[in-house]
Amino acid sequence: MNILILCTGNSARSILGEALFNALGEGRVRAFSAGSSPKGEPHPEALATLNRHGHDVSGFRSKRWDEFEAPGAPVMDAVITVCDSAANEPCPVWPGAPARAHWGLPDPTYIDDPDACRAAFETTYAALAARIRHVLASGAGSEDPKALTAALKAAHEACS
Template sequence: MKQYNILFLCTHNSARSILGEALASTHPSGKFVGFSAGSTPGTSVNPIARELALEMGLDPAKLKSKSWDVFGEAGAPKMDFIITVCDNAAGEVCPIWPGNPATAHWGFPDPSQVEGTDLEKKAAFVNVMNGLKKRIDILAAMPLDKLDSMSLKEIHTKA
């Protein structure tokens, strides 16, 4: 079975994009290899996002914030899909991606900005994780070899 590479983008690559990478990489369909990056990556992954990604079974070595520039370099994995998960990254000028991947914006509020108890903060991350999971489940059920940017964007309205 062919596996499809999905790059999740967010400004700091510390929470939402990390959750997208973990969900895609550990999806029960086995159809995806997830990656994540940011336009201005932070210095570390948010501790709650780290905890959730590890619970999903993501390799701890992949849990680091990185620039999206690394995926535009020669020798970088070719992406089939590129999905922005924060409104800031969606509005930025992205690099030219090799291979003309299908792109979409699946916006979610930044869970790391939630104030409150530890439980309330974790709940915000779980809400984002569940929203991403719904969209990745819909994506996995689609004819991936025929998918284009328009149909990838429609997943946002179905979830």
């Protein structure tokens, strides 16, 4: 199952979601992330948070969502927005009519105090992990887009 996680800057929340879906999905999920206006590189605290949780951070980069419209791009089974601004932007028409959901989470990148920033990233990581575990436990997959949409929405409601 292919999942695309979107936020405007593709530097924090979507990067965390990509890492978590790939790790927790244990081969059943291929997750990707992108943004409408990527920051150019992942936020240092996003990478530090992933490192603290044992993720390999070597392959992460901030990228535009139009990479996933290009010929040869993987067809997505689900597209999840994790920031309110990305959810309100006109998104591309994704091939394959993927399930869609919005998991709005506060942006931890705007916190200046290092300890508070670290805590905010940990909170975001935990919130995404809870939602992702909920989706994976539901058993919903690419074979039933309506069930996948329902599982994505239920995960957000149950873990908010």
